[in-house]
Amino acid sequence: MSIKGLKRIAIAAGLAMAGLGSIAGHAAAPVPQAASAPAGVSNVAPTTAAATPPAAPASPLLARDGAPGGEIKAGIGQPVNGVYGLQPQVTRNGEFAHWMHNIVLFPVITAISLFVLALLGWVVFRYRAAANPVPSKTSHNTTIEVLWTLLPVLALVLIAVPSIGLLQAQFKPAPAGAVTLKAIGNQWYWTYQYPDHGGFEITANLLKEKGEAAAGERTRTDADGPRLLATDNRIVLPVGVPIRLITTSNDVIHSWAVPAFWIKLDAIPGRLNETSFTIEKPGVYFGQCSELCGARHAYMPIAVEAVTPAQFAAWIAAKGGTMPARGQASNKVIPQPGADGSAAEATTANATDAVTGPTENVTTAAPTAPQGATNNPATGNAGQ
Numbered sequence: 033m034s035i036k037g038l039k040r041i042a043i044a045a046g047l048a049m050a051g052l053g054s055i056a057g058h059a060a061a062p063v064p065q066a067a068s069a070p071a072g073v074s075n076v077a078p079t080t081a082a083a084t085p086p087a088a089p090a091s092p093l094l095a096r097d098g099a100p101g102g103e104i105k106a107g108i109g110q111p112v113n114g115v116y117g118l119q120p121q122v123t124r125n126g127e128f129a130h131w132m133h134n135i136v137l138f139p140v141i142t143a144i145s146l147f148v149l150a151l152l153g154w155v156v157f158r159y160r161a162a163a164n165p166v167p168s169k170t171s172h173n174t175t176i177e178v179l180w181t182l183l184p185v186l187a188l189v190l191i192a193v194p195s196i197g198l199l200q201a202q203f204k205p206a207p208a209g210a211v212t213l214k215a216i217g218n219q220w221y222w223t224y225q226y227p228d229h230g231g232f233e234i235t236a237n238l239l240k241e242k243g244e245a246a247a248g249e250r251t252r253t254d255a256d257g258p259r260l261l262a263t264d265n266r267i268v269l270p271v272g273v274p275i276r277l278i279t280t281s282n283d284v285i286h287s288w289a290v291p292a293f294w295i296k297l298d299a300i301p302g303r304l305n306e307t308s309f310t311i312e313k314p315g316v317y318f319g320q321c322s323e324l325c326g327a328r329h330a331y332m333p334i335a336v337e338a339v340t341p342a343q344f345a346a347w348i349a350a351k352g353g354t355m356p357a358r359g360q361a362s363n364k365v366i367p368q369p370g371a372d373g374s375a376a377e378a379t380t381a382n383a384t385d386a387v388t389g390p391t392e393n394v395t396t397a398a399p400t401a402p403q404g405a406t407n408n409p410a411t412g413n414a415g416q
């Protein structure tokens with residue numbers, strides 16, 4: 033085989049290895065096992081509500097504001113230590129992507145890498161100087177050159193077909209009747225609005241560990257969720273109903289990401305990004321801000337509780353919201369980030385920073401939030 037051929041094989045091997053490496057790196061991110069979620073199990077356990085007699089309001093979800101709600105299932109909606117792979121997916125795009133990763137990409141990459149490695153090994157052994165004292169003068173071989181051009185092209189085309197389909201599906205606009213959730217990034221917490229349901233706003237903050245919170249401040253329990261993923265308020269979304277997710281930001285670029293939904297959407301100041309998805313199984317699903325957004329980027333988790341449409345309606349009512357008439361868009365005017373003094377507030381915070389030096393956390397109550405951001409003090413949480 034020619035020097036040129038060897039070089040090409042070496043480059044191909046390098047590229048294949050790099051591809052394998054990136055997959056391994058990707059999969060090394062927090063990843064839970066592929067456990068099967070019990071289908072159709074409501075995580076709004078009526079028994080739980082019954083076990084706490086004082087909290088028996090019109091809606092079982094009413095008592096749950098700011099308190100742990102649905103049951104968290106092991107390995108669902110959250111990472112699992114030492115487990116390799118993607119989180120169990122609960123949306124169609126997620127299931128397809130999971131299939132594509134496990135059945136298409138990983139086997140193809142593995143097979144190509146092993147094939148190239150074997151070729152390299154064979155060449156190194158068979159054509160070593162001792163065994164092959166008179167090197168061949170062959171400069172090219174048309175058949176082989178056509179093959180090593182066409183086969184990779186074929187492999188890429190085969191991968192491109194499902195890949196482009198998935199990309200397209202990820203940007204499919206939500207159909208009529210979708211529930212709109214607007215996620216607004218703030219340094220360093222999320223606020224949420226339901227524009228079609230009365231426009232109320234929810235602020236979700238990281239729940240601190242015992243010993244890290246100020247006196248009287250609520251701390252995380254296992255019922256709230258894993259460390260660094262549990263929030264004081266969960267967002268509630270209906271199962272089986274298309275969700276229109278809109279993201280934006282009050283300050284810097286954040287990214288709203290929930291692995292189990294196969295969703296990662298940047299939240300950009302002054303812009304609205306949109307995607308849609310439908311959650312197929314009730315449960316509690318966790319995510320995090322996935323854009324480096326400042327000192328406490330790692331401390332703005334996302335917790336979504338997926339419930340039945342009836343429970344969702346009850347929760348909306350409990351929040352003082354309204355369910356829209358069927359097929360009717362909202363005419364509610366919701367202030368955009370920065371339109372209500374939040375920009376001025378951010379400027380003040382920055383000015384304070386300039387005077388006092390780097391502040392670990394300058395989170396203040398969201399200006400439009402009926403519920404303030406909960407006690408993210410400017411100091412006192414070092415080491416988190």
Ligand SMILES: [Cu+2]
Nearest residue numbers: 286287321325
């Ligand atoms: Cu962020």
